[in-house]
Amino acid sequence: MKVIRFQDWARPVPPVRREVRSATPEVDEGKTPLLFVPGFGHGAWAFAEFWLEHAAGRGFPAHAVSPRGHGGSGDSPGATLRAYSHDVVQAAASLPRQAVLVGHGAGALVVERALARYPARAAVLAAPVLGGWATFANALRRNPAGTLPAVFGGRLRMRPRQLFSREVPQAVAREYAGRLGRASARAQWQLLLHRAPEPAVGDPPVLVVGSPDDRIVPASALTRAARRYGGAPLLFPGMGHDMMLDARWREPIDAILDWLDKSGS
Amino acid sequence: MTTSTDHDSATLWRDGRPVYDRGETVCVIGAGPSGLVAIKNLKEYGFGVDCYERETGVGGAWNWRHDRSPVYASTHLISSKPFTQYPDFPMPDDWPDYPHHGQVLAYLERYADHFDLRPHIWFGTEVVKVEPADGLRWDVTTKSTGGYGAERTHRYTAVVVANGHNWSPNLPSYEGLDDFKGKVIHSSAYKDPAELRGKRVLVVGGGNTGCDIAVEAAQHASRCWHSTRRGYWYAPKYVLGRPADQVNDGILALRLPLWLRQWLLHLTLRLTVGDLRRFGMRKPDHKVFETHPIINSQLVYHVGHGGIAPVPDIARFRRHSVELSDGSEVEPDVVVVATGYRPRFEFLAPDALAADAEGRPRLHLHAFSRRHPTLAVAGLLESDSGLFTLVHWQTVAIARWLRLHEAAPQRAGQFWTARVAKEPDRRWVGAKVKDTQRHWFEVAHVDYLRALQKLIDGLAGAKA
Numbered sequence: 001m002k003v004i005r006f007q008d009w010a011r012p013v014p015p016v017r018r019e020v021r022s023a024t025p026e027v028d029e030g031k032t033p034l035l036f037v038p039g040f041g042h043g044a045w046a047f048a049e050f051w052l053e054h055a056a057g058r059g060f061p062a063h064a065v066s067p068r069g070h071g072g073s074g075d076s077p078g079a080t081l082r083a084y085s086h087d088v089v090q091a092a093a094s095l096p097r098q099a100v101l102v103g104h105g106a107g108a109l110v111v112e113r114a115l116a117r118y119p120a121r122a123a124v125l126a127a128p129v130l131g132g133w134a135t136f137a138n139a140l141r142r143n144p145a146g147t148l149p150a151v152f153g154g155r156l157r158m159r160p161r162q163l164f165s166r167e168v169p170q171a172v173a174r175e176y177a178g179r180l181g182r183a184s185a186r187a188q189w190q191l192l193l194h195r196a197p198e199p200a201v202g203d204p205p206v207l208v209v210g211s212p213d214d215r216i217v218p219a220s221a222l223t224r225a226a227r228r229y230g231g232a233p234l235l236f237p238g239m240g241h242d243m244m245l246d247a248r249w250r251e252p253i254d255a256i257l258d259w260l261d262k263s264g265s
Numbered sequence: 266m267t268t269s270t271d272h273d274s275a276t277l278w279r280d281g282r283p284v285y286d287r288g289e290t291v292c293v294i295g296a297g298p299s300g301l302v303a304i305k306n307l308k309e310y311g312f313g314v315d316c317y318e319r320e321t322g323v324g325g326a327w328n329w330r331h332d333r334s335p336v337y338a339s340t341h342l343i344s345s346k347p348f349t350q351y352p353d354f355p356m357p358d359d360w361p362d363y364p365h366h367g368q369v370l371a372y373l374e375r376y377a378d379h380f381d382l383r384p385h386i387w388f389g390t391e392v393v394k395v396e397p398a399d400g401l402r403w404d405v406t407t408k409s410t411g412g413y414g415a416e417r418t419h420r421y422t423a424v425v426v427a428n429g430h431n432w433s434p435n436l437p438s439y440e441g442l443d444d445f446k447g448k449v450i451h452s453s454a455y456k457d458p459a460e461l462r463g464k465r466v467l468v469v470g471g472g473n474t475g476c477d478i479a480v481e482a483a484q485h486a487s488r489c490w491h492s493t494r495r496g497y498w499y500a501p502k503y504v505l506g507r508p509a510d511q512v513n514d515g516i517l518a519l520r521l522p523l524w525l526r527q528w529l530l531h532l533t534l535r536l537t538v539g540d541l542r543r544f545g546m547r548k549p550d551h552k553v554f555e556t557h558p559i560i561n562s563q564l565v566y567h568v569g570h571g572g573i574a575p576v577p578d579i580a581r582f583r584r585h586s587v588e589l590s591d592g593s594e595v596e597p598d599v600v601v602v603a604t605g606y607r608p609r610f611e612f613l614a615p616d617a618l619a620a621d622a623e624g625r626p627r628l629h630l631h632a633f634s635r636r637h638p639t640l641a642v643a644g645l646l647e648s649d650s651g652l653f654t655l656v657h658w659q660t661v662a663i664a665r666w667l668r669l670h671e672a673a674p675q676r677a678g679q680f681w682t683a684r685v686a687k688e689p690d691r692r693w694v695g696a697k698v699k700d701t702q703r704h705w706f707e708v709a710h711v712d713y714l715r716a717l718q719k720l721i722d723g724l725a726g727a728k729a
Contacts, residue, residue: 003718006518015358
């Protein structure tokens, strides 16, 4: 628990226009709002495709925020992980009730950092890319041409087949991959070299979900991530990394909502 | 919230009155900024919480609708957003650096809703008495603020006092004041510059409120005199295009020795604000950081425009004039006395807070009673930065302490003996702060938070 925060006090993150996309239930059942956080290159649109409406259909007010430089949010070339998590905390604090944070891909790393700043009701790390050299080596092995430029500040390019299972038609996968933007070079470097996040405020329950067939996050990384929060990952075989856009997108979001229903969030 | 209200459910009695047992619930007194954050953090640590608030809404001093609110129409924060907000609930990005009091109230109301705190608060309920009972527990007697119904007593496992300290006006006594024919008001009663329009106004007090009201008087009154006891350092709200407190913390982060920081600030103020003696103001009789910081960009400007005439301390009031300590006389229509407030805890025996003859509680870290492990005070601080951050960490420490006290009484006992009961009084300030009534609970935010960090770390593992 870090009390002295000179960086936050003396150098607050500069404001930027933020895109938040929402789907809310027709009748407010008093359920906890969800805030989805996309990974690098993705925007709120990735959740607006299926998950937001589906969650709202099950009574959860659902929102997705695009961190600066992503989706429809304002441009911010030098953004850091701190700035991304600031965007998440700002979006969470603007909701009428204490929110559940759901981070996908590198968005899970951003959520981990946001949890140290905002007492979420619960958190879900979906196919979490939590960084470090193992992630880098894995990405380099599977996609050297798309990964290497990122080392020199270039764009990290994911191939459609890294992101989606074969159940997603080629054309659809290409269309989604074509919509991807990029994270700032600094944030990409921080993905490799970053300090462990501070402990989460308020000790919220954390669920890790993923797929053993994810071509970005190996199953061992999912297990490691879940162990940090004292659990085991919830696995969805046959799905690609972008679970919220994959053909069987309904299964993981239903499992997440079931978990939230059961834990009383 | 559920509570016992009929006499049949009472299983305990005190002096022939029924006492309703609230079990492991903690009582919080007041739903202002300190009370709200206390409820939220106690909840986060798994405690049941009942809060009593004499008014009908949250916000305490920041709720201008409340009788005891000291804010006036144009009150703005003097600490910028990062220092003012609770560390885990930031103010919106699109708010200005120094929000208006209306925004602060909106922020507190949103905080209460976001963390679902309202169901824990009994509005319109005043605490009459807080008495130790049954070993370490507390009997809290309340009554309706409107005077309806009888008094009720509930027994709690602990009490967190968050009744604020800026509501009971501190009115100095002046010779001849009773005979004075002009109007004399305390700054707590000042609400709108219209009250000063066209009048000759004497503003008394060199604190932030006194300076702010003098600036308002400069713009609306026909004349304004500003009486202060001494010369002060006036820091502008912006330095180098950035909020001054943010620049100051950039320097603090370098961990420079105090003398060097003082020298740097003296130099910066000399280069930006200049030598105030040129404006007829007195040279400060102390170094910067040795009195509560005055943050005001407009005072010197209005003195320079002749809108404010700086004058010395008041010697005595006469029938139609006020004599000043230099022998000169001014003839104000209105005197605004901005001489601060005194903390009051009438519902508690002075002994519980180890208060001295002047009513100053002697608390460990200005928060923990040394006599009763289950009694704490939240927000009783004057800080060189905003208060919300400090009181957030104070209440985290209180929640952790109460959790440890419940879960591991033996470890808690050792901790108490070593760290709280016997630790000598300390001033959590770097500089030698003036020993005046207003400065006895002055803290430097970094020194104070470092001490809190140590306490919080020492209580690690106390989570529910």
